[in-house]
Amino acid sequence: MNKKLGKQTIRFANGINILSYASIAGQKEGEGPLAKYYDKVLEDAEWGEDTWEKTESKMQKSAVSRAVEKAEIDIKDIEYLFAGDLLNQCISSTFGLRDFGVPFLGVYGACSTMAETLGLASSMIDGGFANTAVAVTSSHFCTAERQYRFPLEYGGQRPPTAQWTVTGSGSMVLTRQGNGPYITHFTAGKIIDAGVADANNMGAAMAPAAADTLATHFRDTEKIPQDYDLILTGDLGKVGKSIAIDLLAEEGFDMSENYNDCGCMVFDIDKQDMHAGGSGCGCGAITLCGYIMDMFRAEKIKNLLFVGTGALLSPTSTMQGESIPCVAHAIAISAKGE
Amino acid sequence: MKYSKQEYLDYVDKKSPDSPIWKNVLIAFLVGGAICTIGQGFSEFYKNVVGLSEENVKTAVPITMVFLGALFTGLDLYNKLAKHAGAGTLVPITGFANAIVSPAMEFKREGWVLGLAAKMFTIAGPVLVYGINSSIIVGLIYYLIQKL
Numbered sequence: 001m002n003k004k005l006g007k008q009t010i011r012f013a014n015g016i017n018i019l020s021y022a023s024i025a026g027q028k029e030g031e032g033p034l035a036k037y038y039d040k041v042l043e044d045a046e047w048g049e050d051t052w053e054k055t056e057s058k059m060q061k062s063a064v065s066r067a068v069e070k071a072e073i074d075i076k077d078i079e080y081l082f083a084g085d086l087l088n089q090c091i092s093s094t095f096g097l098r099d100f101g102v103p104f105l106g107v108y109g110a111c112s113t114m115a116e117t118l119g120l121a122s123s124m125i126d127g128g129f130a131n132t133a134v135a136v137t138s139s140h141f142c143t144a145e146r147q148y149r150f151p152l153e154y155g156g157q158r159p160p161t162a163q164w165t166v167t168g169s170g171s172m173v174l175t176r177q178g179n180g181p182y183i184t185h186f187t188a189g190k191i192i193d194a195g196v197a198d199a200n201n202m203g204a205a206m207a208p209a210a211a212d213t214l215a216t217h218f219r220d221t222e223k224i225p226q227d228y229d230l231i232l233t234g235d236l237g238k239v240g241k242s243i244a245i246d247l248l249a250e251e252g253f254d255m256s257e258n259y260n261d262c263g264c265m266v267f268d269i270d271k272q273d274m275h276a277g278g279s280g281c282g283c284g285a286i287t288l289c290g291y292i293m294d295m296f297r298a299e300k301i302k303n304l305l306f307v308g309t310g311a312l313l314s315p316t317s318t319m320q321g322e323s324i325p326c327v328a329h330a331i332a333i334s335a336k337g338e
Numbered sequence: 339m340k341y342s343k344q345e346y347l348d349y350v351d352k353k354s355p356d357s358p359i360w361k362n363v364l365i366a367f368l369v370g371g372a373i374c375t376i377g378q379g380f381s382e383f384y385k386n387v388v389g390l391s392e393e394n395v396k397t398a399v400p401i402t403m404v405f406l407g408a409l410f411t412g413l414d415l416y417n418k419l420a421k422h423a424g425a426g427t428l429v430p431i432t433g434f435a436n437a438i439v440s441p442a443m444e445f446k447r448e449g450w451v452l453g454l455a456a457k458m459f460t461i462a463g464p465v466l467v468y469g470i471n472s473s474i475i476v477g478l479i480y481y482l483i484q485k486l
Contacts, residue, residue, distance in 0.1 A: 051447045151444030153411050154461065155420025155427050155436045157362070160355040195343035196350060204350040239354050246353075250340055 003126070006220025008187050008213075015182025015337035016122040019073075019132075019173040022066035023290040024059045025282075026141065026167025032267045037290035038168075039066050045142050045167070053087065056140040057096030059169040060085070063289075064097065064136050067171045078102045078173070079130040082117035084109060085138050085281055086165075087147060092138050102134075111206075111235050112189070113137040114170060114285040115308025115329035119186035121174050122331075131176045138169035139280030148199070148315055161201040163237045163279035166266055170285030181296045185221060185332035189213035191312065193325040199311075199318050203240025203263070203276055206309040209326035210236060211247035213307060217330045218253055225253050229301045230260065232292065233328070234284030234308040237263040237277035262287035284308050302335040362424050369419065370426035377403050377430070400431055407435030412443065437461040 005011050022039045030041030040062070042055075049055045060083065068075050081100065083093035084107035093106055109116035117135035124130050142152060144165040150156055174183065192212050196205035210233050218224060225231055225248075236244055241261040248255045262284045263277035288306055295301040307330045313322070341349060380402050384395045407430075410416040416436050420427040427433050438458055445457035459466065 146444055150461070151440040153414060153417050153436070153440035153443055155411075155417045155423075155433065155440075157357075157421060157424040159357050194341075194346050196347065201350065201354055204354060208346070243350065243353055 005185075006216070008189070008216050009220035010119070010123060010126075010186045010188075011221075012122055012126045012182075012184055012186070014126075014176075015180065015184050015334065016125050017175045017178030018181050018183065018293070018333070019175045019178050020067045020071035021170070021172045021289040021293045022063050022070060023170045023286040024063050024066070024168060025286050025290070028141070028164075028272065029166055029168055029266060029278075029286065032272065034266060034287060034291045037294050038286060039063075039290075042167070045140075052140055052142040052146075053091060053095070056085065056087070056092040056138050056143050056169070059140070059167075060092055060096035060136055060138045060171075061099070063138070063169040063171040064100070064134055067134065067136075067173045067289075071173045073132070073173070075100055075102065078132055078134050080105060080121065080124055080133040081136065082107055082121045082124075082133065083136045084113040084117060086110060086144055092140070092143070093136070096138075097136075109308065109327060109329065110310030110312050111139070111279060111281050111283065112308035112310030112327055112329050113281045114234065114288060115306060115331050116188075116310075118172060118174070118183060118331050119188060119329055122183045122186060125174055125176050133174050134171060135174065136169065136171035137281040137285050139165055139167065139282035141165045141167045141280075144280060148318075158275055159200050160275050161198075161203065161237075161239050162275045163202060163235065163263060163277055164267065164274050165280040166235075166278045166283040166286065168280075168282030168286035170282065170289030172289060180337060181293070181333050181335050182337040183331055184334050184337065185217070185330070187213055187217040187220060187330040189216075189328040189330070191325045191327050193323055195323045197318075197321060197323045199313060199324065201239065202235075202279060202311045202324070203237040204243055205324040206311055206326040206328065207236055207240040207243035208247060209328040210240070210244050210307055210309045211251070213328040213330050214244075214248060214255075214305075215251045215253060217305065217332075221332075225255050225258060228258060228303045228305045228332075230258055230292075230303075231255065231305045232259075232284075232288070232307065233261045234306075234310075235263040235277070235279040236261045236309055237279060238269065239276050240309075265291070296333070296335055299335065304333045306331045306333060365422055366424045366426035368426065369423035370429055373403075373427070373430045373432055403431045404435040407432030408439045411436045411439040434462060434465065437465070
């Protein structure tokens with residue numbers, strides 16, 4: 001049986017079961033509109049650690065532990081951990097997960113990591129190489145700022161297109177069998193560089209990648225946007241979301257009714273003064289592993305297309321004036337399987 | 339995507355909200371002006387109350403303003419004002435203090451030598467390099483003109 005649809009989409013014939021999920025959110029995210037759906041909200045940026053990198057590692061460790069607890073299984077039952085984050089050499093993942101004693105596969109997809117790890121973990125299970133795997137990612141405002149931008153106390157002014165890196169970690173436990181919801185499709189995206197070089201306008205840089213993956217997904221699966229209850233991009237923010245709608249309209253896909261972006265949902269943009277919205281691996285991860293999965297449980301969402309969007313820049317490439325290559329991966333989740 | 343790269347950049351430009359430039363300029367003017375007025379206040383104080391010579395006043399005022407800039411950076415207040423004030427907090431000498439103290443605080447975790455001391459000048463370093471260089475060039479031109 002052919003598992004591939006079109007050029008870029010994998011179909012998981014029986015669906016990969018989402019056994020459990022967990023999300024750890026930062027203080028500012030805890031003041032946002034989705035607060036009650038997180039498993040834990042931190043009271044400060046440190047969470048008892050002396051560096052923010054340690055805090056982010058602890059968040060990832062805790063997101064995995066909680067999801068495993070909620071699944072009522074033992075960490076030793078996990079056969080593979082797929083994880084990644086934004087920091088150099090993915091230290092939040094490797095340091096956070098080092099004590100688990102579970103085979104680890106590190107992934108770098110910038111803010112598309114949640115979708116990418118879910119896709120890879122599902123493929124591993126569907127291929128028959130594992131029964132249980134975990135996908136996890138994280139980001140932390142303070143670690144991302146010091147790596148990519150300025151010290152926190154530096155007095156700078158952000159333009160209205162700038163986004164705010166979400167402090168949060170989300171994880172999912174996937175299994176071969178169960179009562180759903182199920183991951184049914186994985187569309188791996190191409191690297192798209194639309195020529196945007198402004199690191200303060202990542203939404204505009206990433207929107208063409210998101211639009212390309214979405215259009216490819218619809219063509220590969222012969223679906224239309226209206227087949228989903230909700231289409232959700234990871235962190236395009238206000239500017240990127242509106243560009244994605246335009247780009248897909250030109251491709252003949254109407255996204256005006258059932259499309260939203262986690263960067264526009266995770267904060268109250270006006271009240272919390274978030275400019276163009278949230279960003280970071282954690283943005284899509286805590287929204288998906290909190291509010292969205294709870295909506296599946298409440299049967300308010302039955303079909304979801306989640307698109308993780310990543311800007312593959314580095315501080316070095318930005319300083320050298322390079323434009324920003326971007327990637328987007330799509331995961332279809334359904335309450336019933338196919 | 340149907341756009342060429344340049345067409346897309348033009349389209350993005352149209353789609354992206356502009357910074358509220360007149361509001362930013364006004365707040366920068368008011369806050370920057372207020373900081374300079376405080377500086378002038380210290381200048382009058384040192385001259386008339388303390389009775390320092392004009393030469394010493396020129397040293398005492400920057401010392402005071404740099405101290406205040408560093409203090410308010412440490413108290414996590416300078417960046418909060420700067421978020422609204424922009425160039426109003428960046429241009430005065432207090433902004434220079436902020437540019438040195440903020441990386442020093444941030445990178446202390448990487449140690450006193452390779453963290454704090456090495457990273458302290460990551461923002462202000464270029465200002466020093468080009469500031470000192472241009473003052474030398476201006477000085478040379480001034481010297482040559484005098485000689486002519």
